[in-house]
Amino acid sequence: MLKPFNSVQKLTLTVAAAAALGCFMPAPAWAATAPAAQQASASEATGTVYDENGEPMIGASVQVVNNPTKGAATDFDGLFAIPDVARGTKLRISAVGYSPVDVVWQGQPLTVNMNFDSQQLGEVVVTAMGIQREARTLTYATQTVKADEVTRIKSNNFVNALQGKAAGLTITPNNSGAGGGASKITLRGNTSILGTNQPLIVIDGVPMQDGMGSQVGADEIVYGGSRSRDDLLSTINPEDIENMTILKGPNAAALYGSAANNGVIVITTKTGTAGQVKVDFSSTTSIDRIATYPRTQQVFGLDGDVIASGRLGDLNGWGPQIGTRSADELAARPYLTATPRIVQVFAVEIPCLKGLAEQFGVAEHSVIDDLVGHGAHVLVVVAVVAHVHFGRCAVERIHGREGAAHHGGVVRALVDPVERCGHVHAFVEERKRFFQHHVVAHELVFGNDACLIRVIIREVRARVLRTAGKSDAVVQRQSGLEKVSRGVAGCGCRVLGNPKLLGQPLQTWDFDGEYLNNPYWTANMINDQVKRDRLLGNITLGVNIWQNLKYQTRFSVDYVHENSLNEMYANTSTKTMLDVKGGKYYSGNSMSSDIYNDHMLTWNDRFADKFDVNLATGGNFTRRYTRSTNITTNIDTCGLPNAFVPQNNKHSRPENPNGSATSAYDSWNYNDWSAAFFATASVGLFDKVYVDGSYRLEWAQSFQQFMGKSDNYKSFSYWSVGANVLIDRFFGPVSWLDQLKWRGSYSVVGNPIPNTLFARQSYDFGNGTVNARPPLFDDPKPETTRAFETGVDVWMFNNKFNFDVTYYNSTLENQFMYVTTASGESKPVNTGKIRNYGVEFSASYRWVFNNDWTWRTGFNVAWNDNRILETYKTESGAPYEVQIGPSAFKVKYKEGGRYGDLYVNSFDRNDDGTIKILNEGDYENAMPAMATGTYDTFVGNTTSPVTLGWNNTITWKNLTLYFLIDGRIGGKVMSLTESDLDKWGMSQRTADARLAAMADPNLQAADGTLLMYLPDNSGRKISIRKYYETIGNWPMEDHIYNATSFRMRDISLSYAMPNLFAANKGLTVQFSVKNAFFIYKDSPVDPDISMTASNGLGGIDNYALPTTRSYALTLKLNF
Secondary structure, three states, X not given: OOOOOOOOOOEEEEEEEOOOOOOOEOOOOOOOOOOHHHHHOOEEEEEEEEOOOOOEOOOOEEEEOOEEEEEEEOOOOOEEEEEEEOOOOEEEEEEOOEEEEEEEOOOOOEEEEOOEOHHHOOOEEEOHHHOEEXXXXXXXXXXXXXXXXXXXXXXXXXXXXXXXXXXXXXXXXXXXXXXXXXXXXXXXXXXXXXXXXXXXXXXXXXXXXXXXXXXXXXXXXXXXOOOOOOOHHHHOOHHHEEEEEEEOOHHHHHHHHHHXXXXXXXXXXXXXXXXXXXXXXXXXXXXXXXXXXXXXXXOEOOOOOHHHHXXXXXXXXXXXXXXOOOHHHHHHOHHHOOOHHHHHHHHOHHHHHHHHHHHHOOOHHHHHHHHHOOOHHHHHHHHHHHHHHHOHHHHHHHHOOOOOHHHHHHHHHHHHHHHHHOOHHHHHHHHHHXXXXXXXXXXXXXXXHHHHHHHXXXXXXXXXXXXOOOOHHHHHHHHOHHHHHHOOHHHOEOOOOOHHHOOOOOOEOOOXXXXXXXXXXXXXXXXXXXXXXXXXXXXXXXXXXXXXEEEEEEEEEEEEEEEEEEEEOXXXXXXXXXXXXXXXXXXXXXXXXXXXXXXXEEEEEEEOOOEEEEEEEEEEEEEEEEXXXXXXXXXXXXXXXOOOOOOOOOOOOOOOXXXXXXXXEEOOOEEEEEEEEEEEEEEEEOOOEEEEEEEEEEEEHHHHOOOOOOOOOOEEEEEEEEEEEEHHHHOOOEXXXXXXXXXXXXXXXXXXXXXXXXXXXXEOOOOOOEOOOXXXXXXXXOEEXXXXXXXXXXXXXXXXXXXXXXXXXXXXXXXXXXXXXXXOOEEEEEEEEEEEEEEXXXXXXXXXXXXOEEEEEEEEEEEEEEEEEEOOEOOOOOEOOEEEOOOOOEXXXXXOOOOOEEEEOOEOEOOOOOEOEEOOOOOOOOEEOEOOOOOOEEEEEOOOOEEEEEEEEEEEOOEEEEEEEEEEEOOEEEEHHHHHHHHOOOEHHHHHHHHHHHOOHHHEOOOOOEEEEOOOOOOOEEEHHHHHHHHHHOOOHHHEEEOOEEEEEEEEEXXXXXXXXXXXXXXXXXXXXXXXXXXXXXXXXXXXXXXXXXXXXXXEEOOOOOOEEEEEXXXXXXX
């Protein structure tokens, strides 16, 4: 039945804020007081409460009968204390599932034993619209997680505390940023392709914006996880949470209408209570370490053939085994052991320059003069490398140059070890020790000097070629000046086309040509900041109108303001802006405000002690307002490098006469609203049968654009019906059975279409043109889910053991999506069906061995099957196929498939199924042929059909051990990180293949090429390097892994000292580990991975930040 309002205080006003630590309300001045004679004999009433097994009861309520505002709750040891209680005062002890006990305080500590009462079984849970119901009356599946479970092991996002604790609930932490960010929450599978699949979040009865509606772009996933911009849940302080109730299916959430198509997580925060002031303080210190590393090989080193190629852009792990190079080879290739930031720049350039001089008969001293004739500020670096390759004469000529005296000591200190040691390997060790003491003092900025020296060397090379009579075209191409003039990455410094960069910090980094940056550069020279402020508050006003008729209204404001700043220094490489010649500046500002208001009348009564009636009706209104602005400046050669202000540009320039380097964007004002009327009723018959129903009539702004001027507002209705039967009440008492309940329900709920003007024409502010009107949205409807569920709840052995089983079947119709028409236009449609059905099972048991030992254990498992029953039909009648993903793979939504089906390109095969080989027989150049980019190879589904969790709490006296094991069975995970490691010869399996070939003469070609057998059982061989370079460029089934895994998710050990300072004033110390270790894992990455908290692209790894293991020490103080 509905929980009545406070019958003593006729008017209740509660103000709650998400960041509040707690509050208290003093006893009202008009509360009843004891006579003076009794006041004189008042003392602190104390005692201990035990359950039917003699175990201390935690959280039992102890109240003064004639003053309900005065009381206490029992602590960890079952103890309670109420100050100023007169002797002879009656106290009432109560707890959910137990018969209340009345005792009289006589000045001596009380011992109270509670008895289990099956008539009281069923805790009160918070359901839709904040209505409180007894669990035994519900017709659908719910689960409540208490405060101690939320805060037991701290997480950056408290919702992660639900992992493994509820059947059918999947929590996937976002790996796109340090600190966790938004988590992907799914209840009973995915349904909507473009709409939201996140459950509705409700805080103190007020729906909150989830912020999870945006789909991550393909480019963002390919080039690393983007920042999760939707982590509003992580702004809630977990210490403020009293409990969380999970309303799993649409049946439980129908009263919320379209917002709750995917279930609801109801969060109830702590509120003040009358009586004694209570303070809880907690502090946690944690250390995070990487829990899962990529499987990289440490056996083979760099490929020495880059010398022959004349470039450094293909540094890789395809070289010989580490430690097998000779001293002469190292002397010829100093970059193989020296620090790349210093020597790598010259390792190719100067040897090639010397070779040219020898080839064309140019005197060495002439070359050296050219090298050192460009200024003393680069003499130090040039001297070191020139000496290695040209000998003593280089140093002598350097000393003769003007300005060399200032650096003479440095030159001698760098060159002398070379002469003493005789080869570069020993020189490197000497140089390291020298740099530790001198590099800062002499301000040798190698990153900047390296770029300039690279140009100098190539200019000298060009003069050598001209001396030999080569044409200008040959000089430009063979000297490398052609690349310098274009300012491309191959020249060794990413930006050489901007003379203003002299003296600016630059990176020396030649890996992978275009898109990647030196990790140290990324960490220090790309400033990416986001500041978010959130104000969340609600006011609840309740009044008892007449007897059991009550009125309640709630008003809530959720305001979020965010500032973003990104400063990208010149020389940074990006996918879309390779030539960042002067830097990039971005500044953004966004705000959103959500206003919610509802009004509700409730009435409940019991007739003839046989019939219970509970009614509620009301309406609610929601309005959302958002606006975002940003400005971007791409600083080119006319701007001041790395001056991060938007005015650092000109509208028109000689080099760029057609536009401005600064662009701005304003979303303008975005408004959205919805309104609804709702009603719900529950009827109980003879405390044995309960039936309920709900109805909601909803209006949404997104549909009103399709109505004519004379039409009324367009509305949609949602409803649910349900029933349960307490079967145990139909036959006599059974000693071992406490409750046996069957329940079933059916509902119709939905998702609204996006609130956008579908027929709006766009305007080009650059040329003043109006684009054509897009295709019309014919007969728009909300995505509608029809769901049925049934289940059984069983409680046995004096409430020690309970389990429940639930079967559900839900089908989403009118799927919203965009389809491409025959004319190539993008048209919005409602079409298709996606079905989810499954089974959930959960159980718990509590052992009480004696007064010192207890063990509580809980287990849950869920199985879900997803199927796309129908899709859009094209004009020809063929099923339409939706594809999401980058060029490496596609997630396809096709008729007969499943949500999350993953497709890749694979090998091109012969008619007999064997792999086609290009240049077959030529081991040096042969490679497997890949199929064209149609993504026809199905490699699995990214969703695991089975999830499970097992939690345990073992208590001995005041010492408590807790651990949680969770897992998933089935599904696939794809790693694009592994494909790149394969390509560059850095993966462990490339090393294993080479080691195997080195041990087998049959896998060694005549020219020394290491071979492997093709994975097609044909017995043919191919170069290991060519095979892995090919599949690294085209990720395929080799990079799909089994997502089945089991892990020790949480471990904690705590010790409670409840009366350390005084009665009920104590301290609890806890040590915990989160993501402790994997019990079983078959993939090289964490299978619980998602690049976004919104739809799609779950189970995809691409250079994501690895999962961390957290070690935490927590102190909890209460008084």
